[in-house]
Amino acid sequence: MPAVISQTKCTGCGLCDLFCPIDVIHMEGDVAIMRYPDECWHCGACRLHCSKGAVTFEFPASMAGI
Amino acid sequence: MITPEIIEIKTDVAVIGGGTAGLNCAMAAAESDCDVLVVEKANIVRSGAIAGGIDHFMAYMENGEDWDSREAYLGYVARVAKGASNLKIHEKVYCDELPAAIERIESLGISLRDPRYPNSQDFFRTQSMGQPGPYWINFDGKKLKPRMAREVNRRGCRVLNRVQVTNIFLHDGELAGFTGFDIRTGDFYLIHAKTIIISTGNTNRMFRTQNGNPFNLWYCPANTGDLHRAAYDAGVELANMEYVRMTIVTKGFSTPGFNAFFGMGCKLVNSLGESFTKNYHPMGDKAPRNVMVWGALQEIKEGRGPIYMDARHLSTEDLDHLFKTLGTDKDTLPDYLAAKGYLKDGAMIEMTVSEPMQARPSELCGAGIKIDENCASNVPGIYAAGDAADQMGCLHMCTAGGFAAGKAAAAYAGTVTKHHPVDMTAVxxxxxxxxxxxxxxxxxxxxxxxxxxxxxxxxxxxxxxxxxxxxxxxxxxxxxxxxxxxxxxxxxxxxxxxxxxxxxxxxxxxxxxxxxxxxxxxxxxxxxxxxxxxTDDDNYCGLIGISKGADGQAQTRFEPLEYPI
The missing domain is CATH 1.20.58.100 (Fumarate reductase/succinate dehydrogenase flavoprotein-like, C-terminal domain)
Structure with missing residues (x-):
């Protein structure tokens, strides 16, 4: 998983969805969902705009493991 | 299938692609009496190559040193971008615009001064990529993109976010308009424009990547040559399209960072622990990027891979700054380096050669729509800027040259009395x-x-x-x-x-x-x-222009470029 959005910390402000340059984060109801994890660029824009600290990055084995 | 109604918008100047170049185009065009519309596939606050931040801006600063003059800089361009950079255009779109570009960035509240010390008034300049002196200004550009977006809004430009442009329409050989759709609502737009500036970056996702994920890229995976293709189909000539660009990246994660590593004095070593770059260029780790990539490929091919970035000799202060500026350039790279277990002390970071991409062969030119000294293409009304143009690229030229393109396109729009009609059947x-x-x-x-x-x-x-x-x-x-x-x-x-x-x-x-x-x-x-x-300078020191012939086939021509000896 790339950007991981905590469903408990997310307050649904929508900024990560709004500013994701790759269109991989979408709002679903009141929370933001990483809908296309394989397409994440890991640019960090979502985390930069999250005032709740709901976004963290986890690097899959195909990245950190090689 | 959906068939939405056609939403029609009229503007004088339309900027397609709201990255660094596009937003500078818009700022310039807004200084005229023109209506300006920016059409962006994502959101202009965080889109394009510097969406997550940027940490270097190339400039000569006329500070009295021999290497720090316009003349010395142009000599550098002639040496390292020979056959791809047109010096006359370079002077017009970069050199003439440079002082204003630096001032403009700082007027947005982004300091270009030494990022290591708060309130410093000095520039922190580093050297790499074959430069004769430290031309890179190292700065904290984490907020540069949102600040530019705010300025574009403040100057009264209209913005259509989340619209992918699909095709360009001409009337009697001149620009009439273009179409696009909203990637979230499906709304379909026809934009009538007197002029457009194409600033959609390079083409990514075209080659295999190091870990198989086509989105794990050095450059922005949303830049996919959308307007290179549309412009080509509309009869626009492209140049420098034969070049396949690559760089040196961390193993497992393709990101920017080349300047930061080598500018701070890191050494690239092979698996024998030997520094090898001097075997390929007298400037060693400060050689032009393509030479570094060539050297790395040879070491790996000849069995001396993997390669590593040796930062063990750096002072604690320099190491701290290196890791900080790597995060300015790519927000998540420090997280990755931590996940990999690289400690700041004694770091030997495994590196590799990045995925190839369609882009400029040097930081001192571009690859795409062939522009003249006014940033105009061969089709009246179509201009280009930034990485999408054949003579611009990298932050410094996108900032300076984007503004030049915006001014020129607005001046052209001022001469067009009315919008050309668009064939609605074609739309x-x-x-x-x-x-x-x-x-x-x-x-x-x-x-x-x-x-x-x-x-x-x-x-x-x-x-x-x-x-x-x-x-x-x-x-x-x-x-x-x-x-x-x-x-x-x-x-x-x-x-x-x-x-x-x-x-x-x-x-x-x-x-x-x-x-x-x-x-x-x-x-x-x-x-x-x-x-x-x-390299055959007698026959190929210049540009391959490529365009779509009347028969639909690619046609090419050679345009020689001249350089002072």
Whole structure:
């Protein structure tokens, strides 16, 4: 998983969805969902705009493991 | 299939692509009396190559040192971008605009001063990439993109976010308008414009990546040559399209960072622990990027890989700053380095050669729409800026040259008394073409199609190529035209990806055609012809212009470039 959005910390402000340059984060109801994890660029824009600290990055084995 | 109504908008100047170059275009055009509209596939606050931040800006600063003059800088351009950079255009779009560009960035509240010390008034300048002196200004550009976006809004420009542009329409050979769709709502737009500036970056996702994920890229994976393809189809001439650009990246994670590592004094070593870059260029780790990549490829090929970034000799203060500025350039790189277990002390970071991409062979030129000294293409009304143009690229030129393009395009729009008509039958046909993948029950998913393209390009010209390999690539790429015209999407996000994949495929063909014509090697490995190993300045010191002929086939011409001896 790339950007991981905590469903408990997310307050649904929508900024990560709004500013994701790759269109991989979408709002679903009141929370933001990483809908296309394989397409994440890991640019960090979502985390930069999250005032709740709901976004963290986890690097899959195909990245950190090689 | 959906058939939305056609929403029509009129503007004087339309900027397509709201990255660094596009936003500087918009700022400049807004200083005229023109209406300015920015059309962006994502959101201008965080889009394009510097979406997550940037940490270097190249400049000479006339501070009295021999290397720090305009003349010395142009000598550097002539040395390291020979055959790709047109010095006359370079002077006009970069040198003439540089002082104002620096002032403009700082006027946005982004300090270009030494990022290591709060309130410093000094510049922190570093050297790499064959520069004769430290031309890189190292700064904290984490907020540069949002500040530029705010300024574009403040200057009264209209912005259409989340709209993917699909095609350009001419009237009697001059620009009339373009179409696009909203990637979230499906709204379909026809924009009537007196002039457009294309600033959509380079083409990514075209070659295999180091870990198999096509989105794990050094450059922005949303930049997929959408307007290279549309402009080409509209009769616009492109240049520098034969070059396949690569860099040195961390193993497992392709990101920017080259300048930061080498500017701070890191050394690239092979698996014997030997510093090897001096074997390939007298400037060693401060050699031009393509030479560093060439050297790394040879070390790996000859069995001395993996390669490592040796930072063990750096002072604690320099190491601290290195890791901080790496995070300014790529927000998540420090997280990755931590996840990999690299400690700041004694770091030997495993590196590799990045994925190839369609882009400029040097920081001192571009690759794409062929522009003149006014940033104009061969089609009246169509201008270009930034990485999408053949003579611009990198933050410094996108900032300075974007502004130059905006001024020139606005001046042109001022001479156009009324908008040219757009053929509405053609627009309705375009709408049908655009939304067709949503109505299909069969056909390839974009990811499968794109993978096929990547296998072909990587095997045949990624980056090494011959006449045979290029012709075979073209045959294979032509052979999947049917699949391209039969892609399937289940939602608007996938529809966007279908069009991106389709554009990547068509730009790949343009690249292969251009590479066939350049029967020499230049900027190896960016254009490395195994059947023509030497650089041939007598016959190829210049641009390969490529455009779509009346018969639909690619046609090329050679334009020589001259450099002072």
């Amino acid at each position: 309705r046909d375009e709408r049908e073409r655009v939304f067709k993948p949503l109505g299909r029950n069969s056909g390839l998913h974009y990811s499968e199609f794109e993978n096929v393209v990547r296998i072909i390009t990587s095997d045949h010209f990624g980056p090494i190529k011959t006449e045979l390999s290029l012709n075979a690539a073209l045959e294979k790429l032509d052979g999947i035209d049917g699949e391209r015209n039969n892609l399937r999407a289940t939602n608007l996000h996938e529809l966007m990806r279908c069009h991106e994949s389709s554009n990547i495929h068509q730009v790949a063909k343009i690249m292969a055609h251009a590479a066939l014509v350049r029967k020499e090697s230049r900027f190896a490995p960016y254009h490395y012809r195994a059947d023509y190993l030497e």
